[in-house]
Amino acid sequence: MGKALRKLGVLGGMGPLATVDFLQKLIEETPATRDEEHLPVIVYSVPQIPERPPAITGNGPSPLPHMLEGIYTLKRAGVDAVAIACNTAHYWYDDLLREGGVPILHIADAACRALANEATRVGLIATGGTIAAGFYQQRFAALGKTCLLNSTHEQHTLVGPAIGHVKRGELTQAHALATRAAQGLLARGAQGIILGCTEIPLAIEFGQSAVSAHCIDATRALARGCVRWWQDDRD
Amino acid sequence: MGKALRKLGVLGGMGPLATVDFLQKLIEETPATRDEEHLPVIVYSVPQIPERPPAITGNGPSPLPHMLEGIYTLKRAGVDAVAIACNTAHYWYDDLLREGGVPILHIADAACRALANEATRVGLIATGGTIAAGFYQQRFAALGKTCLLNSTHEQHTLVGPAIGHVKRGELTQAHALATRAAQGLLARGAQGIILGCTEIPLAIEFGQSAVSAHCIDATRALARGCVRWWQDDRD
Structure with a gap:
């Protein structure tokens, strides 16, 4: 190996199953036939970290110090870039990047890369915290795409409970x-849906359903982005 | 939280899929209803570490320095005990324990705990390296149990290729x-079989088969041992 081995850090635990899903x-997504x-x-x-959604709405303590502790630990361990296996945690992306001092591959950049050019109406399934953070909507707007969100009622009766069940x-x-x-979202005209919460792909993939074909799994997109980062280094 | 949070270190990468399987x-095995x-x-x-089996037979470089680097990294990151998600790597258990200076939960201790008292003939499916290391056989003998191994022919045509396919x-x-x-092994009278290679449970569990009921998954036993270690601390 000519140059020092680059390592990827994964900030996980939010939640644990989603972290394992990302690693899987x-x-x-890695084209490999041998371990190495x-x-x-x-x-x-x-996972002993304050809940992200209440912190975002000002109803709970900030998880930022815990996440920074994770970033610092990964940095000390020698990682060259970090992936965060939680969409909502990206609310603190700018703070983590500035304070952590290590590159962080943004999950929304990875997911948006998977959007079809011709899709002008894109659905987003995410926590209230991710929606409030706005980083998906900003990227859709920059790409000239309209963002479709679940209604408040759907958010409370479908999305939130689905995440809880996965956990x-x-x-x-x-x-x-x-x-x-x-x-x-499809009924309201979405031509593609970003599953922008790491628990949601686990829920969708658990059974067969026609919606899968229209869904972009942000977790898998981030994994693919990490493989690209790793391969770019070796080229 | 009254006392400092104990953390578990996992030395993995041998191979990557087996590591994810252990984390899953x-x-x-954790009785939890919430992330925390x-x-x-x-x-x-x-996974950029020399292969363990050739090193054990003197036909390749030692992976010990790489494993120690892993243990040191985990220790610096603040872990209080380590689990190694690879049976064969336990060949270097004593070195890792002595040089690493952190408790290591031994996978064979965890697996043997799952053996039924009345089983006097126990099968072991493992790599040649694990078999040569002898740590399973020593524990079986201490428990008054006879160890049944696959023949050299089965090892070359079944066990080795099965591990390669999983990888x-x-x-x-x-x-x-x-x-x-x-x-x-069952045909030769084994009353239970320890799957003493982290790839083998992945292979056995992939489909339905009657042998499953007789198998003890060392990976799952180690996971259970880690949960016990974690719970003992909280009691």
């Missing part, structure tokens, strides 16, 4: 609710 | 071969 997809062709990764998965390992229930949230 | 089983009830883990998964993501082929290796 990182393996699936896979990305070297160091994962910080410490409790109840994937059958999660699948039914997440699928209905996606159907709602 | 760690989640499954899951174990805080830091994972060092760097290449070819689980259908891996399943067929690993199942035959287990059937061979």
Whole structure:
């Protein structure tokens, strides 16, 4: 190996299952036939961290110090870039980038790269925190695309509960609710849907449904982005 | 939280898929309904490390310096104990424990804990390196149990190729071969089989087969041991 081995840091634990799902997809997206062709990764998965959505609405403590502790730990461990296996956590992206002092591959950049040029109306399934943060909508606007969101009612009765079910390992229930949230967006004209919460792809993929074909899994897109980052280095 | 949060370190990457499988089983074995009830883990998964089996037979460079680098990195990151998501790597357990200076939960201790008292003939499916290391056989002997191993021919035509297929993501082929290796041990009187290679449970579990009921998954047993370690601290 000519140059020093670049390592990827993964800031996870929000939640733990979504972190494992990201690592699994990182393996699936890596063109490898032998162990040593896979990305070297160091994962910080410490789920003892304040909930992100209440912090964003000002109803809970900030998780930023905990996330920075994770970034610092990964940096000390020698990583060259970080991927955050949680969409909502990207609310603090600018702070993490500035304070952490290590490149962070943005999940929304990776997901938007997967959008078809001809899709002008794009749905987004995400937590209230991610929606409030606005980083997906800003990217859609820059690409000249209209963003379709679930209604407040759908958010409370479908998206939120689906995420909770995934966190409790109840994937059958999660699948039914997440699928209905996606159907709602398709019915209103979405030509593609970004699954912008790491729990939602787990819910959608748990069973067969016609909506899958229209969905972009932000977790898988981030994994693909990390593989590109790793390959660019080796070229 | 009254006392400082204990963290588990995971030395992985040998191979990457087995590491993800261990993390998945760690989640499954944790009685949790919320994110923060899951174990805080830091994972060092760097697959750029010399192959373990040739090193054990004196036909390749030692992976010990790489594994120690992993242990040191985990220790600097603040872990209080380490689990190694690879059976064969336990060949260097004593070195890692002595040089690393951090407790390491031994996968064979965890797996043997799952053996039924009444089982006197126990099968072991493992790499040649693990078999040569002898740490499973020593524990079986201490428990008064006879160890049944696959023949050299089965090792070359079933076990070895099954592990290779898992590492290449070819689980259908891996399943067929690993199942035959287990059937061979059951036919010779094994009353239980320890799957003592982290790739083998992935192969066996990929499809339905009657052998599963007789198998002890060392990876899952290690996960359970880690959960016990974590819970003991909180009690």
